[in-house]
Amino acid sequence: MPSNRSRWMLVAAVAAAAVLALAGCSGAASPAEAGRTSARATPSATPTPTRDPAEVWVDVRLANMTLRQKVxxxxxxxxxxxxxxxxxxFVSSYGLGGLIFMGDNIPPTPQALAAQTAATRATDPALPPLIGIDEEGGDVTRLPWDGQPGGEGLRSQPPAATQAAFAARAQLLKQAGVSVNFGTVADVTADPSSFIADRVLGTDPASASARVAASVTGERGAVFSTLKHFPGHGETEADSHHTVPTAAVDLGRYAAQDEPSFRAGVDAGAEFVMFGHLVYSGVDAQPASLSATWHRLLADRLGFRGVTITDDLRMLQDTRLPQYQDAGENAVQAVAAGNTMVLIVQSPQTDPNALIDAVTVAVQRGRIPLEQIDADARKLLVLRHSLAPKG
Structure with missing residues (x-):
């Protein structure tokens, strides 16, 4: 019989052989082979897509806003x-998205105007308010140092003259810190008695379209361009500052006469479309500024995805029609219709808090979807943040 020592040596040898055999069956490899196997087994690293820091900033900002701040x-x-x-x-106390400069806001010099707009940016430099102005040239000129012609002087000249005039005008506005020009009249009329006749860039769809596109091209990169007054003020002689002009216009007439110039401006890259207080009774009984139908038509037919803004809502009150005497309700209907932004040159008696509260309550009660408010607020955050100093 083998000794105990011999037995233990035999057991150890058998165990060692078993381990080697098991390793061979399991495909164990040499260190070099193991390294090659590991390299094959590890999937190649996929780069994590990096998001635009501006988008991240906007998302974080929106997530930290209350409903009232969004409104x-x-x-x-x-x-x-x-x-x-x-x-x-005024801007900071109410948390407004924008300020419109009227004639009473214009100082004697460009430098003084630049100081005013700079002050509005001081509270939150990363999110400056939009500063809007009606600088068409001609009859509607806010800046006394803007010597460029308006529609009446441009429509008899080639479209290149329109582009040059709006480019020069846009530079004046940019230097003064104005970011949105309500300057492109896309309305069309050949009727000299029309309220808008002296301001149009063309008396027929083709000539208007060429100059509307040229105006937007001229402003590109300097200010945000606005097309007004959608769906077209040229269909009526009446003045929407004092009444709600109504015309028996159907979709076919609109498509042939009024749509081409707005389409040209949208295709040229206009960032804003201003909705007029105009009724085309063959399409909708509501003024376009309060009409969900007209907002859908602008998006579906023209593919516009930018900012929609009302003409001054106070104009509705100034008609003295009873259905428009509640400023807060007008604002609610304007947002519910699809306007991204509500423009009001309010009277001294109009409390901005009351306007904001009216829309906030309408959201809370389900009259306006919260998702719509989020989308509109985000769209404006993107525009405003793009105006912040880089870096």
């Missing part, structure tokens, strides 16, 4: 005077 950011209102501190306080 307030949809308003562009007016404060009188040229005091930079007062204008800054």
């Amino acid at each position: 307030a950011s949809l308003f562009m209102l007016h404060a009188p005077g040229t005091d930079p501190a007062a204008l800054q306080a």
Whole structure:
């Protein structure tokens, strides 16, 4: 019989052989082979896509806004005077998305205007308010140092003259800190008695379209361009500052006469479309500014995905029609219809808090979807943040 020592040596040898055999069956490899196997087994690293920092900033900002703050950011209102501190306080106290400068806001020099707009950006440099102005040239000129012609002087010249005039005008606005020009009249009329006749860029769809596109091209990169007054003020002689003009226009007439110039401006890259207080009774009994139908038509037919904004809603009150005497309700209907932004040159009696509260309550009660408010607020955050100093 083998000794105990011999037995243990035999057991150890058998165990070692078993381990080697098991390793061979399992495909164990040499260190070099193991390295090659590991390299084959590890999937190649896929780069993680990096998001645009501006998009991330906007998403974070939106996520940290209350409902009321989102609603307030949809308003562009007016404060009188040229005091930079007062204008800054007005924007920041209400959390407005924009401010419109009227004649009473224009100081004697471009430098003074630049100081006013700079003050409005001081509270939140990463998110400046939109500063809008009606600078068409001609009859509607806010800046006394803008010597460029408007529609009446441009429509008899080649479209290149329109582009040059709007390019020069846009530079004046940019230097003054104005970011949105309500300057492109896309309306069409050959009727000299029409309220809008002196301001149109063309008296027929073709000539208007060429100059509307040229105006947008001229402003590109300097200010955001606005097409007005959708769906077209040229169908009526009446003045929408005092009444709600109504025309027996159906979709076919609109498509042939009024749509081409707006389409040309959209295709040229206009960022804003302003909705007029106009009724085309063959399409909708509501003024376009309060009409979901007209907002859908602009998106579906023209493919417009930019900012829609009302003409001054106070104009509806000024008609003295009873259905438009509640400023808050007008704002609610305007947002519910699809306007991204509500423009109001409010009267001294109009409390901005009441306007903001009216829309906020309408969202809370389900009259306006929260998802719509989020989408509109985000769209405006993107535009405003793009105006912030880089870096």
